[in-house]
Amino acid sequence: xxxxxxxxxxxxxxxxxxxxxxxxxxxxxxxxxxxxxxxxxxxxxxxxxxxxxxxxxxxxxxxxxxxxxxxxxxxxxxxxxxxxxxxxxxxxxxxxxxxxxxxxxxxxxxxxxxxxxxxxxxxxxxxxxxxxxxxxxxxxxxxxxxxxxxxxxxxxxxxxxxxxxxxxxxxxxxxxxxxxxxxxxxxxxxxxxxxxxxxxxxxxxxxxxxxxxxxxxxxxxxxxxxxxxxxxxxxxxxxxxxxxxxxxxxxxxxxxxxxxxxxxxxxxxxxxxxxxxxxxxxxxxxxxxxxxxxxxxxxxxxxxxxxxxxxxxxxxxxxxxxxxxxxxxxxxxxxxxxxxxxxxxxxxxxxxxxxxxxxxxxxxxxxxxxxxxxxxxxxxxxxxxxxxxxxxxxxxxxxxxxxxxxxxxxxxxxxxxxxxxxxxxxxxxxxxxxxxxxxxxxxxxxxxxxxxxxxxxxxxxxxxxxxxxxxxxxxxxxxxxxxxxxxxxxxxxxxxxxxxxxxxxxxxxxxxxxxxxxxxxxxxxxxxxxxxxxxxxxxxxxxxxxxxxxxxxxxxxxxxxxxxxxxxxxxxxxx
DNA sequence: GCCGTTTTCGGCCCGACTGTTTTCAGTCG
Numbered sequence: 001x002x003x004x005x006x007x008x009x010x011x012x013x014x015x016x017x018x019x020x021x022x023x024x025x026x027x028x029x030x031x032x033x034x035x036x037x038x039x040x041x042x043x044x045x046x047x048x049x050x051x052x053x054x055x056x057x058x059x060x061x062x063x064x065x066x067x068x069x070x071x072x073x074x075x076x077x078x079x080x081x082x083x084x085x086x087x088x089x090x091x092x093x094x095x096x097x098x099x100x101x102x103x104x105x106x107x108x109x110x111x112x113x114x115x116x117x118x119x120x121x122x123x124x125x126x127x128x129x130x131x132x133x134x135x136x137x138x139x140x141x142x143x144x145x146x147x148x149x150x151x152x153x154x155x156x157x158x159x160x161x162x163x164x165x166x167x168x169x170x171x172x173x174x175x176x177x178x179x180x181x182x183x184x185x186x187x188x189x190x191x192x193x194x195x196x197x198x199x200x201x202x203x204x205x206x207x208x209x210x211x212x213x214x215x216x217x218x219x220x221x222x223x224x225x226x227x228x229x230x231x232x233x234x235x236x237x238x239x240x241x242x243x244x245x246x247x248x249x250x251x252x253x254x255x256x257x258x259x260x261x262x263x264x265x266x267x268x269x270x271x272x273x274x275x276x277x278x279x280x281x282x283x284x285x286x287x288x289x290x291x292x293x294x295x296x297x298x299x300x301x302x303x304x305x306x307x308x309x310x311x312x313x314x315x316x317x318x319x320x321x322x323x324x325x326x327x328x329x330x331x332x333x334x335x336x337x338x339x340x341x342x343x344x345x346x347x348x349x350x351x352x353x354x355x356x357x358x359x360x361x362x363x364x365x366x367x368x369x370x371x372x373x374x375x376x377x378x379x380x381x382x383x384x385x386x387x388x389x390x391x392x393x394x395x396x397x398x399x400x401x402x403x404x405x406x407x408x409x410x411x412x413x414x415x416x417x418x419x420x421x422x423x424x425x426x427x428x429x430x431x432x433x434x435x436x437x438x439x440x441x442x443x444x445x446x447x448x449x450x451x452x453x454x455x456x457x458x459x460x461x462x463x464x465x466x467x468x469x470x471x472x473x474x475x476x477x478x479x480x481x482x483x484x485x486x487x488x489x490x491x492x493x494x495x496x497x498x499x500x501x502x503x504x505x506x507x508x509x510x511x512x513x514x515x516x517x518x519x520x521x522x523x524x525x526x527x528x529x530x531x532x533x534x535x536x537x538x539x540x541x542x543x544x545x546x547x548x549x550x551x552x553x554x555x556x557x558x559x560x561x562x563x564x565x566x567x568x569x570x571x572x573x574x575x
Numbered sequence: 576g577c578c579g580t581t582t583t584c585g586g587c588c589c590g591a592c593t594g595t596t597t598t599c600a601g602t603c604g
Contacts, residue, residue, distance in 0.1 A: 027587055031576035061577050099593090101602050136595060187604095200604090226603095228592055233603095243604080245591090258589085263604065270588040275581095281589055 004047045005039055008068055011077055012036035018083040020102040021091045034059040037264060039068070041319040043520065047072055058323070090115030098146045107132065121147055157195035158240055159476040160542070161505035164189065166240055167199045170220065174244075177214055179207040181249050186259035190313045192545030194475050194508050198241035202259045208246035215244050251283045253298040258282035264318035265311075272306055272322065280306075314512075314548035331551050334527070336544050338554040340562060341371035342537065344414065344437050344468055344500060344528035349394050350376035351384035354533040357394070358401055363534040365407040371563055373410035373435045374398070378424035380416040381441055388429060408563055410434040414468060416441050421457020423464065430463035435570060437500065437528075439468035440481075448482030455488060459497040462574050466498040466526045466558070469509040477506075485514060489521040496573045498524040498558050501550075503543025504536065515550025524569070526558045 013036045019029045038059035039046065046054060046068060055065035067077050093116055094105040108114040111132060114123055120143065123129055129140050167185040174183045180203050184190070187200030205211050212232045216224050223235035232244045247255040258266060258281065273280040277288050285294045285305050296302045300310040308325045312333055315321045324330045342364060347357035355363075357374060364372035376394070377384040386394065391413070398409050412435040415423040423430075423438055430436065438458045440451065458464050470488070471480030492499055499518055502509045507530070510518065518525060527543040529536050547557065554560035558569055 025576090028576050030587075034577080059577075063576060099602065103601060134595065134600075138594060142593085198604090226592055231591055233592090259604095261604080263588095266604095267588055274588075275579095279589080283590095 004045050004072075005042050008046055008071055009036050009040035011071055011080060012039060012064075012067075015077070015080050015083060017092055017095070018080070018087045021087045021095070021106060022083065023102070023106065031059075032064075034264075035064045037318070041317070043516065058320070088115050090119070093117055094120065097143065098149065099142055100146065104135075107134075117147060157197050158238065159506065160189065160192065160194055160196055160508075161475070162238065163196040163199055163240060164505065166220075166236055166238070166242075167201065170199065170201055170215070170218075170236070170242060173218060173220075174201070174203055174211060174214065177205075177211060179205050179210050181205060182252055184256070186256060187243075187261060190260050191262065191316060192314045192542060192549060194511065194546075196240075198243060199236075200259050201242060201244045202252070202255055203244065203246045204249040204252040204255075205246050206248060211246045212244065215242075245282070247282065250297055253296055253300075253302050254280065254284045255282045256299050257302055260313050260316065262317050265316035265322065268318050268322045269303075269306060269308070272308075272326075276306070278305075312548050314545045315551065317549070331553050333548040334544060334552050334554045334557050334560060336541055338557070338560045339369070339527065339540060339544065341369045341373070341408075341410075341559045341566075342528050342531070342540065343373045343410070343412075343435055343466065343526045343559050344375050344502070345372060345531040345537070346376055346414070347374055349374075349390065349397075350381075350386055352377070352532055357397060359534055360531065360537070361401055361405055361407060361409055363537050365405055367537060367540075369407055371408040371410055371566070373412040375412040375414040375435070375437050378413045378415045380418065380424040385416070385424070386413070388425060391425075391429075412436055414439055415458075415464065417454050417458045419443060419454070421454040421460075423458060423461055427463065431574070433463070435465050435566075436463050437466045437468040438464040440472055444472055444478075444481065446481070448484065451481045452484040452487055455483065456491040459488075459491045459495045464497060465570055465573055466500050466528075467492075468500045468528075468530065469502045469507050470499060470514070471509050471511075473509055474506055475508060480509070480511075485517060489518055489523050492518075492523045493521060496524075496569070498526045498569070500530075501525055501527045501543045501547050501552075503527055503529045503539045503541075503546070505539060505542045508542060508546050512546045512549030515547055515552055519550060519552050519556050523556075524558050525552055525556050528559070 012032060016032045016036055038057050042057055051065045051069045054060060054068050055062050071077050088109055091105045091109055094100060095102055112123055112128060114120050124140055124144050129135050167189055171183050171185055174180055182204040184202055186202050189196050203211050215232050220236045221234045226233040234242050236242050245259055270280045279286050279288050285296055285302055294305050296305050303310050309330055311321055311325055345360060346353040347360050376386050379385045379387050395411060398411055402409050411433055413433055415436055415438040417438050417440045455467060471483060473480035499510055501515060527547055529539045531537045
């Protein structure tokens, strides 16, 4: 299970923290940092590899492989145990304070014995920090504020869904400035990570001071953290941090790459630039010898100068995309334009739908889709579900609507996966439906093994074409059930059942990591909005982004196929 | 500690901002 890799990665992340606090060589720290990242992103369970296999992973050498092996066999890493003994425990807590790094933490501990945030607060109150080298009145005040922010618990990551609205509002306001030629959000939001640490906004302008002023004086801003000529950092509503960079229009492409990240992806392509005698920064691509700027105004042109194809932002995580691009193997991932329909949506026929069937159909048609499946809740769901009788009434409604719309309305249902993996209605009635999603809506706290068994049983039902929101998670809310993904993927393949990538930004279920494993296993995916309102249908881009992060191509996605291809898939399931 | 179509040793991405400093260290992304 990937759980192994996450567990091992956590051990190495702790080594990184403790090494920093020990004042270790920065390149050695960086090597461990990379190793931790490589372990976390490894596509195969480390427990199934031998030491040589582990060392073959990029960023992991003999020394790290030995430690991984040591951990997997003994449950401990001697080096980590030694580090824990050597580094005072409180220092780890101290460097969680923003602006307080390992050097300062060490200084505080060595000179004043400060070993916790509480001890630091006391030292500030009693003015004991004064007189320490490099720590003045301002630092003292900044630390006091930073501690208050840690206490306010606003330092965590926020769900993408919450950040997008704020980011779009900030962009909209900046776009209104006449001096702004271009503006967009970048960072992890553009890469469509499921949670966001801060909002990064990039603007192109020949009058940067004006743009920075506009942000700093916006009424959305509650606090200004940094105010320079080139960069502004502020706190906006909900305690989210936003960073603004303003560059000249001709630097926009290079700056967009820089500001989109990820950091590791940037390091990777900058290394590649260096090897070609170039240097890449946020102002452009330069010849190292002549310091001449190469002409490239767009991201694609920068990649081209580096001998690489354009790499879609969601793929930029340094999980092998640069190597694949170099080798010419970068998968042509699915794009929003490839989506021909949506296979999971609700109308007000089921209790929780917020729009009429016609409103939903009209909206789907407006998006240019060839088909849209109305998958209202089935009878087993108390309050919301449709009885068989209501389903028949809805069938008549669909037939009448179909006469007035070109988009093909697929008659479907979101079936409930029962305690034993059973689903609603009877087989004869189910056989009359075009497309069915099956999902867990009850008994959500059952153990992973139970959920896995329920889901696999549901997959074996010929009427079930896709499994909806597989792990039941709500980002920032409900945790996922701990399903056995390998067993699920095997069953999906065996039974010809698709796995849904639920595009709701609150769900993104399955996750991009799971998408990547599903793609490697050759399992068919759907990307669906699970829309309960007209507005929900615009969430498709988040599902596509998640699929891109998992390297899925349009070949992997059922709703990229034309209608007859979709019916072929359904027919194959019935036999 | 990792890695190599210039290297198996000697490098390792690049820059902004802040605060405490007469030229830079620490932190962050």
